[in-house]
Amino acid sequence: MSVTRSSIPGSESESDHVVSDTPQPPDDLAMGAVLDPEIAGEMAEVAGLSQSQIVRRRFFRHKGAMVSLLILAFIVILAATSVGWGPIPGWWKYSYDDLVPRTGDDGGPTMSLRPQWLGGSGIGLGEHPLGVDNELGKDMFALNMRGVQTSLTIIVVLGLMSTSIGVVVGALSGYYGKWVDSLLMRFTDVIIVIPLLVIAAVAGFALGFSGKWSVAIALGAFTWTGLARLVRAEFLALREREFVDAARVANASNMRIIFKHILPNTVGTIVVSTTLLMGAGLLTEAALGFLGFGVRAPETSLGTLVNQYQGAYETRPWLFIWPGILIVAIVLCLQFIGDGLRDAFDPRQKRIPNRKDLDRDGGGEAKRDAQARAIGTTVARSLGSGA
Amino acid sequence: MFVYICRRIVAGAFVMVGASFILYLLMTKAGDPLAFTLQISNPTQRAAVIGTVTETLSLDVPPVERYLQWLSRLVLEQDFGLVSTTQQPVWDELTRRVPLTLKLVSTATLLSIVFGVMTGMLSALRQYSGFDYIVTFTTFVFFSLPVFWVAVILKAWGGINLNDWLRDGAHFSVTFIVVMSIFAGVVGASFAGGTKLRKTVTGAISGAIAALLMSWMSSTQWLLDPGFGPILFAVLGFGIAAGVVAVMSGWRNARARNAALITAAIGIVSYLPMQSVFDDAINIWMLLGWMAIAIGVATAVGYAVGGFDKGQSARTASIVALLMGVLMFVDRMMQSWAAYSASSVIRNRPIKTIGHQEERLDGSFWLVANDTFSHLFLPTLALMLISVASYTRFSRGSMLEVLDQDYIRTAQAKGLTKRTVVVRHALRNALIPLATIVAFDISGIIGGAVITESVFQWDGMGRLFIDGLREIDPNRVMAFFVVTGTFAVVFNLIADVGYAFLDPRIRVGE
Numbered sequence: 001m002s003v004t005r006s007s008i009p010g011s012e013s014e015s016d017h018v019v020s021d022t023p024q025p026p027d028d029l030a031m032g033a034v035l036d037p038e039i040a041g042e043m044a045e046v047a048g049l050s051q052s053q054i055v056r057r058r059f060f061r062h063k064g065a066m067v068s069l070l071i072l073a074f075i076v077i078l079a080a081t082s083v084g085w086g087p088i089p090g091w092w093k094y095s096y097d098d099l100v101p102r103t104g105d106d107g108g109p110t111m112s113l114r115p116q117w118l119g120g121s122g123i124g125l126g127e128h129p130l131g132v133d134n135e136l137g138k139d140m141f142a143l144n145m146r147g148v149q150t151s152l153t154i155i156v157v158l159g160l161m162s163t164s165i166g167v168v169v170g171a172l173s174g175y176y177g178k179w180v181d182s183l184l185m186r187f188t189d190v191i192i193v194i195p196l197l198v199i200a201a202v203a204g205f206a207l208g209f210s211g212k213w214s215v216a217i218a219l220g221a222f223t224w225t226g227l228a229r230l231v232r233a234e235f236l237a238l239r240e241r242e243f244v245d246a247a248r249v250a251n252a253s254n255m256r257i258i259f260k261h262i263l264p265n266t267v268g269t270i271v272v273s274t275t276l277l278m279g280a281g282l283l284t285e286a287a288l289g290f291l292g293f294g295v296r297a298p299e300t301s302l303g304t305l306v307n308q309y310q311g312a313y314e315t316r317p318w319l320f321i322w323p324g325i326l327i328v329a330i331v332l333c334l335q336f337i338g339d340g341l342r343d344a345f346d347p348r349q350k351r352i353p354n355r356k357d358l359d360r361d362g363g364g365e366a367k368r369d370a371q372a373r374a375i376g377t378t379v380a381r382s383l384g385s386g387a
Numbered sequence: 388m389f390v391y392i393c394r395r396i397v398a399g400a401f402v403m404v405g406a407s408f409i410l411y412l413l414m415t416k417a418g419d420p421l422a423f424t425l426q427i428s429n430p431t432q433r434a435a436v437i438g439t440v441t442e443t444l445s446l447d448v449p450p451v452e453r454y455l456q457w458l459s460r461l462v463l464e465q466d467f468g469l470v471s472t473t474q475q476p477v478w479d480e481l482t483r484r485v486p487l488t489l490k491l492v493s494t495a496t497l498l499s500i501v502f503g504v505m506t507g508m509l510s511a512l513r514q515y516s517g518f519d520y521i522v523t524f525t526t527f528v529f530f531s532l533p534v535f536w537v538a539v540i541l542k543a544w545g546g547i548n549l550n551d552w553l554r555d556g557a558h559f560s561v562t563f564i565v566v567m568s569i570f571a572g573v574v575g576a577s578f579a580g581g582t583k584l585r586k587t588v589t590g591a592i593s594g595a596i597a598a599l600l601m602s603w604m605s606s607t608q609w610l611l612d613p614g615f616g617p618i619l620f621a622v623l624g625f626g627i628a629a630g631v632v633a634v635m636s637g638w639r640n641a642r643a644r645n646a647a648l649i650t651a652a653i654g655i656v657s658y659l660p661m662q663s664v665f666d667d668a669i670n671i672w673m674l675l676g677w678m679a680i681a682i683g684v685a686t687a688v689g690y691a692v693g694g695f696d697k698g699q700s701a702r703t704a705s706i707v708a709l710l711m712g713v714l715m716f717v718d719r720m721m722q723s724w725a726a727y728s729a730s731s732v733i734r735n736r737p738i739k740t741i742g743h744q745e746e747r748l749d750g751s752f753w754l755v756a757n758d759t760f761s762h763l764f765l766p767t768l769a770l771m772l773i774s775v776a777s778y779t780r781f782s783r784g785s786m787l788e789v790l791d792q793d794y795i796r797t798a799q800a801k802g803l804t805k806r807t808v809v810v811r812h813a814l815r816n817a818l819i820p821l822a823t824i825v826a827f828d829i830s831g832i833i834g835g836a837v838i839t840e841s842v843f844q845w846d847g848m849g850r851l852f853i854d855g856l857r858e859i860d861p862n863r864v865m866a867f868f869v870v871t872g873t874f875a876v877v878f879n880l881i882a883d884v885g886y887a888f889l890d891p892r893i894r895v896g897e
Binding site for chain 1: 406853
């Protein structure tokens with residue numbers, strides 16, 4: 001919004017500010033002149049940008065999402081490189097299936113973050129940064145990293161599967177309506193009421209896949225229902241719009257209208273709910289592991305680790321705490337990224353000016369903004385909610 | 388509407404039959420129902436048990452036919468079959484477990500709704516304030532907590548550390564008091580709107596109150612023998628009256644204010660006489676009766692002093708009476724806490740981590756009530772963490788949506804007070820979408836909480852399901868499914884019809 005005004009030096013009184021703050025938009029932004037100056041600023045900011053550029057900009061501006069993205073990337077890279085993935089060896093000295101020599105003590109974590117001049121043992125990882133399980137002879141860092149790998153694999157497979165199924169079911173149901181809609185939605189209802197635990201138990205016992213794949217496929221095949229309903233609702237609204245009629249007049253096939261014309265408009269919903277779904281999926285996977293229906297030994301996942309070491313919390317808490325912290329960290333990051341994506345895709349989204357912007361822009365702006373907020377609405381918002 | 392409801396019920400029945408068919412077939416593929424017989428070493432005995440289980444579960448007929456047999460028995464004879472391992476009727480298990488599950492989950496759900504909706508509404512009213520950011524971040528963290536991990540930690544912490552701390556005299560450490568007071572100060576400051584000065588003052592006051600309160604509790608060892616006593620009860624009573632008046636009718640409404648204050652005074656005067664009513668022979672129905680009397684008296688007071696707006700005064704006074712009744716009940720329970728804690732079967736370790744009651748405890752209504760509380764405390768906390776977060780999130784969103792509406796601006800433009808706009812216009816409309824969520828969650832109550840019940844060994848529906856699944860017993864799993872599924876279908880219908888009833892803009896079945 002700073003593009004539309006220049007600060008007038010020497011204007012101290014508030015009334016001066018109000019006068020000098022009257023926006024003077026360039027001609028191509030004439031619309032902004034009758035709207036709130038804030039919107040004029042917002043429009044100037046996004047002028048000439050494509051939709052994806054706008055979304056990307058807004059997303060990169062979301063601090064919580066960016067920090068979360070960095071933390072998540074750090075966890076993923078750490079897990080992927082440290083203990084090796086598949087045939088690729090990792091840089092950490094132990095693997096998750098290595099038997100490590102028992103330590104003399106209780107096997108507590110050797111990682112230290114307290115420098116020597118503060119009375120600690122210096123910043124360093126030590127032999128077993130997250131401790132060691134002296135009963136089984138396992139290095140906990142390697143075990144946890146393997147757990148992260150498994151859990152991440154599961155939620156990626158789960159995300160891909162349930163997104164594809166959910167999008168197809170929702171799109172067909174919303175676009176065709178009538179009996180297709182009734183049939184698919186009743187089918188969705190049936191899937192919703194079947195308890196996931198039973199599915200996981202069956203997948204583990206009857207399908208006979210090795211650990212993580214059976215869990216991932218079982219979860220992926222039964223968690224698409226929420227997304228299907230969301231996509232259906234979007235399609236119900238979008239199929240009545242003019243651009244669909246235009247496409248139909250131009251003799252586009254149904255499949256082309258669904259996938260080329262309508263689907264791109266629902267990308268925001270899909271991306272956001274897939275992110276949140278993956279976060280929820282990790283919790284579900286961990287809960288299954290905790291109840292003994294998830295990934296089984298010799299494979300391991302974060303939930304399985306929590307289950308395995310729940311009795312150790314009182315005596316050797318590091319065995320139990322770390323997998324839980326990793327679960328919380330990953331899910332929290334996914335939540336924040338989802339939140340950032342939702343804000344980025346929301347066309348109603350208005351940038352909230354922070355204190356610094358307000359100070360720079362002068363008191364008039366701040367006052368107007370405060371008034372607008374006191375009323376509980378701004379032009380931008382009431383325009384948006386009317387749509 | 389009638390046609391719509393009928394159509395929904397028929398569709399629900401079809402969904403239930405389809406899902407139960409799939410579920411039954413899945414159960415036949417989930418494992419070996421005879422696996423537990425391997426523990427029996429005597430071969431003839433084992434053969435006999437295998438024979439009985441085969442008979443119970445009809446293992447000698449093909450799965451589809453088995454399902455039809457199960458379905459016809461259920462529909463024609465209302466027979467859920469027998470538990471495969473114990474040969475007890477599943478129906479007996481259901482009737483034993485449903486009340487226990489309701490006790491656990493409904494307490495947690497009720498408290499979560501109250502706390503969650505309150506926090507969410509406040510955070511929406513202070514959008515983009517420090518308070519809002521704190522609340523949002525906290526809900527995100529709660530959403531990300533794996534409930535089993537938290538439950539295990541709570542179990543260990545409550546069972547050992549909390550009980551040890553109570554044994555050692557329930558003194559707060561200085562660090563704890565300082566940290567909690569600073570936290571209270573920050574929340575208070577971030578919640579107060581307006582100038583920096585006002586924020587600082589509010590923060591300082593709330594921090595000081597927290598520090599004083601905790602120091603007092605610590606030095607008098609209040610938690611070991613809690614209770615309000617007549618003086619504190621009077622202060623709290625007038626506090627409740629003031630708060631309810633401020634929210635419900637505003638201080639300028641003299642009649643409602645008088646009604647609330649008179650009700651509070653009646654409640655305070657009746658504090659001492661009521662102590663003899665709350666004797667050991669009382670039961671839950673008598674308590675509810677007394678509550679009804681209290682509300683009746685309050686309504687009468689409201690009507691007597693209400694003048695031209697009797698309804699509002701009566702409403703305000705009844706809420707005051709309700710809250711004071713609850714306060715009196717809590718106070719009476721607290722008075723028995725020390726006796727409960729010292730009783731021979733509790734032995735001063737009152738925070739329980741296993742089961743739903745102390746079987747050997749033989750005592751009055753109040754001891755049993757305290758026993759229920761001490762068993763409910765930790766599992767309820769575990770359950771609440773997550774549902775509070777979702778209610779907060781949802782009610783915040785709903786409130787923000789409503790505050791954006793044109794009719795709110797109109798209400799403000801015509802000069803209504805902020806309180807009227809928020810409570811009368813915004814809050815009521817924001818609660819409508821919440822009603823559907825609540826209806827849906829109530830249907831989930833009966834299903835219990837599989838993980839929390841497992842960790843705290845609470846004998847509820849969740850454990851019936853998970854034990855049945857572990858032992859591959861279709862009878863138990865299907866019984867669980869029929870009960871929870873029916874509730875889900877019915878309450879979903881109630882939610883949709885209720886939504887249409889509450890919000891005239893919504894039409895169903897057209």
